[in-house]
Amino acid sequence: MDRLLVTGGARLAGTVRVSGAKNAALKHMAAALLAPGRSVVRNVPRILDCTLMGRVLEHLGVPVTWEGDAVSIDATTLTSTEAPYELVRQMRASIVVLGPLLARAGRARVALPGGDEIGSRPIDLHVHGLAKLGARIRTEHGFVVAEAPDGLRGAVITLDYPSVGATENLMMAAVAARGTTVIDNAAREPEIADVADLLVAMGARVAGAGTSTIEIDGVGVDAFHPVEHATMPDRIESGTWAAAAVATRGDITIAGARADHLDLLLGKLADAGATVDRTEDGVRVRQAERPTAVDFVTLPYPGLATDFQPILMAALAVARGTSIATENVFESRFLYVDELRRMGADIRTEGHHAVIRGVERLSAAPVRALDIRAGAAMVIAALTADGRTSIADVHHLDRGYEDLERKLTTLGAEVRRDGEPVVVPDPAAAR
Numbered sequence: 487m488d489r490l491l492v493t494g495g496a497r498l499a500g501t502v503r504v505s506g507a508k509n510a511a512l513k514h515m516a517a518a519l520l521a522p523g524r525s526v527v528r529n530v531p532r533i534l535d536c537t538l539m540g541r542v543l544e545h546l547g548v549p550v551t552w553e554g555d556a557v558s559i560d561a562t563t564l565t566s567t568e569a570p571y572e573l574v575r576q577m578r579a580s581i582v583v584l585g586p587l588l589a590r591a592g593r594a595r596v597a598l599p600g601g602d603e604i605g606s607r608p609i610d611l612h613v614h615g616l617a618k619l620g621a622r623i624r625t626e627h628g629f630v631v632a633e634a635p636d637g638l639r640g641a642v643i644t645l646d647y648p649s650v651g652a653t654e655n656l657m658m659a660a661v662a663a664r665g666t667t668v669i670d671n672a673a674r675e676p677e678i679a680d681v682a683d684l685l686v687a688m689g690a691r692v693a694g695a696g697t698s699t700i701e702i703d704g705v706g707v708d709a710f711h712p713v714e715h716a717t718m719p720d721r722i723e724s725g726t727w728a729a730a731a732v733a734t735r736g737d738i739t740i741a742g743a744r745a746d747h748l749d750l751l752l753g754k755l756a757d758a759g760a761t762v763d764r765t766e767d768g769v770r771v772r773q774a775e776r777p778t779a780v781d782f783v784t785l786p787y788p789g790l791a792t793d794f795q796p797i798l799m800a801a802l803a804v805a806r807g808t809s810i811a812t813e814n815v816f817e818s819r820f821l822y823v824d825e826l827r828r829m830g831a832d833i834r835t836e837g838h839h840a841v842i843r844g845v846e847r848l849s850a851a852p853v854r855a856l857d858i859r860a861g862a863a864m865v866i867a868a869l870t871a872d873g874r875t876s877i878a879d880v881h882h883l884d885r886g887y888e889d890l891e892r893k894l895t896t897l898g899a900e901v902r903r904d905g906e907p908v909v910v911p912d913p914a915a916a917r
């Protein structure tokens with residue numbers, strides 16, 4: 487069993503460089519499917535999810551090679567249009583190949599992802615939007631099958647909810663449609679603008695990505711050429727280090743972090759007592775005293791990201807006073823709270839609210855990482871606990887955090903892995 491052993495008590499201090507954004511790099515890799523030829527995506531984190539996306543692409547007949555943080559994707563020919571259950575089950579973001587495949591090949595068959603630990607995650611918005619673009623869609627044998635043998639056509643699509651994945655899938659399909667597409671109530675996450683930048687470099691015409699209205703002039707599937715693109719820094723990883731600084735009363739400089747992507751989080755941490763400074767190349771977060779309680783609410787961007795929720799909860803578990811957290815994006819995103827409670831956290835949840843009564847110190851215990859960010863919450867909690875916490879199912883952390891142990895150790899934490907590590911850096915070996 488893979489476990490991370492974290493000894494509590496260290497005050498994290500020093501500089502850590504943030505990796506490329508998982509949630510943008512995965513979509514950049516999928517977007518490479520649109521252009522015949524070899525595209526290169528740089529600043530891709532060496533994490534399990536990106537390895538899995540590489541395997542999805544290889545399943546489609548597209549060779550993927552890694553060199554350092556650069557992934558080279560040769561989409562000259564596609565030999566399949568199917569993303570199999572075995573891969574989608576391991577990473578539901580595989581669903582974003584649906585749009586580019588449909589655009590490029592006129593057909594896609596992608597396994598339905600199913601539920602996961604942060605609540606039911608349907609794909610109805612992806613499906614309705616693609617149908618508006620003229621795709622015929624059905625589900626059969628656990629797969630969603632989309633077909634547009636005569637190509638897609640532009641349409642006005644108003645999303646019921648600003649879903650990140652649906653916005654991206656629709657954008658990557660609409661770029662090849664005939665005519666103009668408008669996506670209204672689009673998600674505004676910075677990763678969406680980064681995906682649009684790659685598409686534009688590839689020959690697409692996209693305006694307004696990063697706002698609620700995205701306008702796409704379809705250029706037809708033959709207009710795309712391969713590109714080189716560097717992925718933006720990971721704002722969720724940046725926020726994880728910022729929260730770790732606050733929880734451990736530390737002093738962390740997060741090199742490469744974009745403060746403008748972290749406004750609300752950094753504001754909350756400042757309310758909790760942190761001193762936040764922009765540096766030339768990132769953000770420095772210092773915490774002198776025990777943090778004080780703050781309330782927070784998660785919302786689609788520019789609201790506070792739901793991915794910060796578990797991370798903030800772990801920091802507030804040791805704050806002075808009582809905080810109230812409200813989760814508005816995913817249902818059941820409090821399942822991991824039971825793990826924090828096992829460490830002595832005083833947290834009560836009801837529906838989508840949580841009441842966190844800060845305790846002076848958490849108590850080391852065997853716990854599990856239930857998903858990527860819940861895993862990060864366990865690490866932060868473990869850093870503030872007395873004794874050594876053992877975090878099981880650490881493969882969830884490997885899905886989203888590059889070089890976690892090395893980065894933690896550089897900052898002064900005592901951490902080591904117990905058991906067989908998941909081999910992430912060499913995608914060929916993981917096949």
Ligand code: UD1
Binds near residue numbers: 508607611816
């Ligand atoms: C992405 C991120 C994830 C982040 C989330 C919200 C990736 C790989 N993952 O996930 O880290 O937590 O954005 O910022 O980029 N929904 C529907 N129908 C749909 C699609 C979504 O009801 O067709 C609902 C979901 O169940 C959820 C909410 O919309 O409650 C948000 O989901 P969405 O924005 O789509 O998140 P993802 O793209 O899956």
